[in-house]
Amino acid sequence: MRALWLEDRRLTVRDDLPTPRPGPDEALVRVVLAGICGTDLELLRGYLPFRGVPGHEMVGVVVEAASAPHLVGHRVVAEINIACGDCAPCRSGLPRHCSRRRVLGLRGLDGVFAEHVCVPVANLQRVPDRVPDGSAVFTEPLAAARAAVDEVAPAPGTRVVLLGAGRLGQLIARVLATTGCRLTVVARHAGQRDLLASVDAEVVGEHETARLAGTADVVVEACGAGSGLATALDLVRPRGTVVLKTTSAAPVGLDLARVVVDEICLVGSRCGPFEPALALLAEGRVDPLPLIAATMPLEHGPAALERAAAPGAGKVLLALSATG
Amino acid sequence: MRALWLEDRRLTVRDDLPTPRPGPDEALVRVVLAGICGTDLELLRGYLPFRGVPGHEMVGVVVEAASAPHLVGHRVVAEINIACGDCAPCRSGLPRHCSRRRVLGLRGLDGVFAEHVCVPVANLQRVPDRVPDGSAVFTEPLAAARAAVDEVAPAPGTRVVLLGAGRLGQLIARVLATTGCRLTVVARHAGQRDLLASVDAEVVGEHETARLAGTADVVVEACGAGSGLATALDLVRPRGTVVLKTTSAAPVGLDLARVVVDEICLVGSRCGPFEPALALLAEGRVDPLPLIAATMPLEHGPAALERAAAPGAGKVLLALSATG
Numbered sequence: 001m002r003a004l005w006l007e008d009r010r011l012t013v014r015d016d017l018p019t020p021r022p023g024p025d026e027a028l029v030r031v032v033l034a035g036i037c038g039t040d041l042e043l044l045r046g047y048l049p050f051r052g053v054p055g056h057e058m059v060g061v062v063v064e065a066a067s068a069p070h071l072v073g074h075r076v077v078a079e080i081n082i083a084c085g086d087c088a089p090c091r092s093g094l095p096r097h098c099s100r101r102r103v104l105g106l107r108g109l110d111g112v113f114a115e116h117v118c119v120p121v122a123n124l125q126r127v128p129d130r131v132p133d134g135s136a137v138f139t140e141p142l143a144a145a146r147a148a149v150d151e152v153a154p155a156p157g158t159r160v161v162l163l164g165a166g167r168l169g170q171l172i173a174r175v176l177a178t179t180g181c182r183l184t185v186v187a188r189h190a191g192q193r194d195l196l197a198s199v200d201a202e203v204v205g206e207h208e209t210a211r212l213a214g215t216a217d218v219v220v221e222a223c224g225a226g227s228g229l230a231t232a233l234d235l236v237r238p239r240g241t242v243v244l245k246t247t248s249a250a251p252v253g254l255d256l257a258r259v260v261v262d263e264i265c266l267v268g269s270r271c272g273p274f275e276p277a278l279a280l281l282a283e284g285r286v287d288p289l290p291l292i293a294a295t296m297p298l299e300h301g302p303a304a305l306e307r308a309a310a311p312g313a314g315k316v317l318l319a320l321s322a323t324g
Numbered sequence: 325m326r327a328l329w330l331e332d333r334r335l336t337v338r339d340d341l342p343t344p345r346p347g348p349d350e351a352l353v354r355v356v357l358a359g360i361c362g363t364d365l366e367l368l369r370g371y372l373p374f375r376g377v378p379g380h381e382m383v384g385v386v387v388e389a390a391s392a393p394h395l396v397g398h399r400v401v402a403e404i405n406i407a408c409g410d411c412a413p414c415r416s417g418l419p420r421h422c423s424r425r426r427v428l429g430l431r432g433l434d435g436v437f438a439e440h441v442c443v444p445v446a447n448l449q450r451v452p453d454r455v456p457d458g459s460a461v462f463t464e465p466l467a468a469a470r471a472a473v474d475e476v477a478p479a480p481g482t483r484v485v486l487l488g489a490g491r492l493g494q495l496i497a498r499v500l501a502t503t504g505c506r507l508t509v510v511a512r513h514a515g516q517r518d519l520l521a522s523v524d525a526e527v528v529g530e531h532e533t534a535r536l537a538g539t540a541d542v543v544v545e546a547c548g549a550g551s552g553l554a555t556a557l558d559l560v561r562p563r564g565t566v567v568l569k570t571t572s573a574a575p576v577g578l579d580l581a582r583v584v585v586d587e588i589c590l591v592g593s594r595c596g597p598f599e600p601a602l603a604l605l606a607e608g609r610v611d612p613l614p615l616i617a618a619t620m621p622l623e624h625g626p627a628a629l630e631r632a633a634a635p636g637a638g639k640v641l642l643a644l645s646a647t648g
Contacts, residue, residue, distance in 0.1 A: 088538070088539070088561070089561065089562050092561075094562055094563060097561075097562030097563060097586060097587070099538070214412070214423070215412070229580065237412070237413065237416075238413050238418055238421035239418060239421060244580070244583055244584050245584065246584065247580075247581040247584045247585060254578075256553065256568070256571075256572060257571040257572060258592075259568055259590065259592035260568050260569065260570065260571045260592035260593065260594055261571060261592070261594055262421060262592065262594075263421070263591070263592050263593055263594055264591075264592050265589065265590070265591040265592070266583065266589070266590040266591070267587070267588075267589045267590070268582075268583035268584040268585070268586065268587045268588050268589070269584065269587055270584055270585055270586075270587050
């Protein structure tokens, strides 16, 4: 089959990979659309020592599933963490935090930038008919966005500042808008601000944050840069909450004393369950379709990732096959 | 009156200070016992630009109180934050986070290492008769210890690791023991371990923490050193909570990515309300008397602070006057 292949930080298009064979509890899925995520771009920079087919956001159609024949022919999305079921986190009900977890296209498992992918049946969710492919492919990042918002569950009227309006920030903004909070989004690029025109939020540039200092009940940090936490601590009020989405080492000189003196809560958020994200799509409460900047064929994969890496680039999708 | 005086990081005993005159909503309190806290030692090192009488932990007797004559002659403890009542935090019900707050013996107000101190009547709490002076003087740090535990409110059986068994750590250990959690205390000094013999907890040395990696539901970091947060992140499980008590800049190389990937909650805690701390003392649920390492007269104040600064030193009190 055809797929993208990552090795030694080099991405190539290969036509010589065997179509994977599903195990007894796995399904073979024909990928329809795949999404390019910031983490894929980090992979290329060596963030994780991954070798194989990258990609973890997709919508596809089940081709084969010995243990779940009722799924064959149906559209699915796939939860990306594959747990061992036996370690301490698994036994305490935290399979997404399995200490031996494999992760689709990120750790120990070939991913979805391919014509076909094998996924455990337990990881699949059927896509409701009224959710188009172009929305369904956002399920994984939308689940992460929703989980970040769910950590604080802002009540209507809560003053929330979202730092960052990139691929993930746009989704978080849309989820926050469903809560009735008073939302301010700090966006770097004009294109990002344009995409927020349909969202019930005040949108400001990075140099307009000084007047927000100490006013936010909640800051959601999703700017993808290590400096985000320091800015978040500037904006949050005493006893407020900062939700951290950016994976980075602590910026040197970070004022953690402020966390103690002002009794701030910092909470990290990585990913979330798929069902509520699919519900947001099915109910039309979040519409990610305007976020698609380009849809490119698999054979243009390296160029697609390059395009996604440009500053302010929106969501770039890879089209693998048609649904039908 | 006689008092300790801090100026340019030098502490002296002075006999020439005027006895303060209480304002209309203030009380004049004759100090009976005062406690030396780590923050007092930090003040001497220049942590805050304070000039005046230091000290913020005390039990005393009300001498004069125009607006509250019923308090005269009674034993009291005093909440240390004096709020403006008008700033955004005050108006939102967070007076302890007043942006213009004065703090007894720490910021803008003379403190309790003196024969007399003036305190707003609103800050006073009467000490129940069955609480001896030597226990009542612990009300302020016990309130801080209880607030730190209250941030997580561990259910019985919760695996809690407390990092640090110094003055504050000893109090936190005793409050944690009242919750029924499964407590492990990491103590540096033999004397600290001895003081924990009466507490229902496993006590281990700093070099025995490796086997605890990733197992704690909750870590309370109260070791007074910047390295505490990194250790706490080593010990906490995915989706666990770290309560931060140490005010320090972020250690260089701190792995904040772990906070995101493992979805950890970090919560800062500074101080707490006095009522529940006084209740713990009155009900005999926490007995701080064994923690008193020495009680010294005010004229030996500089030596008392020096003694309190020694590694593993317990609680050093200053005796100012008798209760009667």
